[in-house]
Amino acid sequence: MVLGTYKQIVHARSTDKQIQKISQDGGIATGLLCFALDEKIIDGAVVAGPSDEMWKPEPTVALSSDEILAAAGTKYTLSPNLWMVKEAVRQNGLEKAGIVTIPCQTMGLRKMQSYPIGVRFVADKIALDIGIFCTENFPFESLKTFITAKAGVNFDLVEKMDIGKGKFWVHTADDVISFPIKETHGYEQNGCKVCLDLVSELSDISTGSIGAPDNWSSVLTRTEPGETIFSQAVDAGLIETKPMDEGKFGLEMLTKLAKSKKEKAMKEIDQRKELGLPVPYKASSEKEDPLANV
């Protein structure tokens, strides 16, 4: 199963006008965290908040809806959110923390919870993990370089970035520029090349734009707490859903992309293994299902 185990898969978006305006797609991560915070399901969340530098996120402990809203929107660069977990639980005193993670961080988080070496009484305080779909991620300097060079835009003028329809989109105040996503290859961080996970298979809920209509998100609920929070938010009217589009631009595309990420990564893993390089995954010959995320 290339999408991991899940309970239900739907299209969804936040009904809150403010969230719709500032979020990347359906505003699911922002909407769910705000809802969970209001309902006291979590008492704070680790998110990729704003830093002093435009488009450079900084792991932040958000203790209010305002702080969660300030972190809305995708930044296509690294935000080491797990690094903030300890501070969230210790100095900020959270006992039921929420967190937003990309697939590699989701794996790290689950590892922290399974083997809490150095994080005793810390990792177990994570109550909700919202996983984000991720094809690849860019170091900040990479992002800056290819936007300046390929889109020909001053980095400070960028208002929104987006990946979709095979292109990387750069929005400025009065212009929308795009270039093929293929041209960003080589700029991604090295680890992405061996990553087998597109859809945050180990999260409580995963969400992302792939396979969803514009301004909607695809959502997979995976665990009991994830399912409960999501259905509560739907019942409360904060999130609207519609059945997943099974067709070419829906589930089919999500499955296809998840599969191709795995296949590409598996090839790279096998190649690196053959060279004797350290890779934190098994080679395809060592596992039953070559596409399994192990």
Added chain:
Amino acid sequence: MSEKIVISPTSRQEGHAELVMEVDDEGIVTKGRYFSITPVRGLEKIVTGKAPETAPVITQRICGVCPIPHTLASVEAMDDSLDIEIPKAAKQLRELVLAAHHINSHAIHQFLIAQDVVPADLMVTAINSVSEIRKNVQYVVDMVGGEGIHPSEVRIGGMAKNISEIARKRLYARLKALQPKLDAHVDLIVGLVADKGFPEGLGVHNQKPLATDVLYGDRTKFELDRFTEILPESWYDDPEIAKRACSTIPLYDGRSVEVGPRARMEVFQGFKDKGVVAQHVARALEMKTALSKAIDILAELDTSAPVMADYDIRGTNKLGVGAIEGPRGMDIHMAQVKDGKTQFYSCLVPTTWNIPTMGPATEGFHHEFGPHVIRAYDPCLSCATHLIVVDDEDRSIIKNEMVRI
């Protein structure tokens, strides 16, 4: 006719030590000598020549039983050497983390003496009570210090971060809820120690108490020129022991002193009792002092206040003194910083002060009470050890030409 009773190593304490008692025909101790046989680690030498920030990180690893006092003493020594005035909130956070640690450490000690004083039918109650208290106060250390064992947030110049308002309220509520439990626990321990029926006068000695503060420590109360340090061979009159003892003998006004909870209570709270029972009672009562202090701090802590001072790391070679009242007594660290490097570092730790006091305290009673006397002082030897064993065959330490570590 005198006989020698040797207990080696003495048990239910941190580190290895030996108690050698000369007894008469009735088994009454006529001469008690207690000394450390824990090998040296030389942490003071490790930090010399390195950046000042290294010292708290390394010296907190002197011992896993009281890493908090060592960290605090180390940063206080550095603060003093670098002439740093830390912000008020940082001082409060430091006091808070130490108060919580006092309670935790005393509770551990009560666990260690449980076999001595708790009857079998109450053992489960006593141990559960100890665990409950430790769980709550370690939570405070976790949150404020950053780590439960080796606090990462206690830094030169203050603290790395203030706690959040949520954390403050949570800790306050938790410690408030702990108060009745702690009161009951203290009553339980004090009652059990009284019921045990230790002979009157056991462990009483004539040494003066030495303490700098009710709970936290105050470097101005420790006068360096009244302090001297001698080698074990000029202290122990038995050459066999003098050769093997691994800790130096610190003296204040030329005499050995007693440090610890009872000493603090005697100096600052007019506590008069002496001996084994008094040690246990003072230790238990001090848990209440520490808890009420922690609650007071949490009530008035400003969580938005700055906790880090600006400072110049280069230093002027001033001898900085950090005096912290650890659970087992006064912990002094001394440091000199010049050109951004630690030039000199020395630790004068609680048990070092108590070692020469504990042995004589066993005198006058049957040797079977010897271990009870030692345990009443809650010795913790790994930090006390300062001399190196040079001959593994006979375990002797180097003598007159000894290199001081």
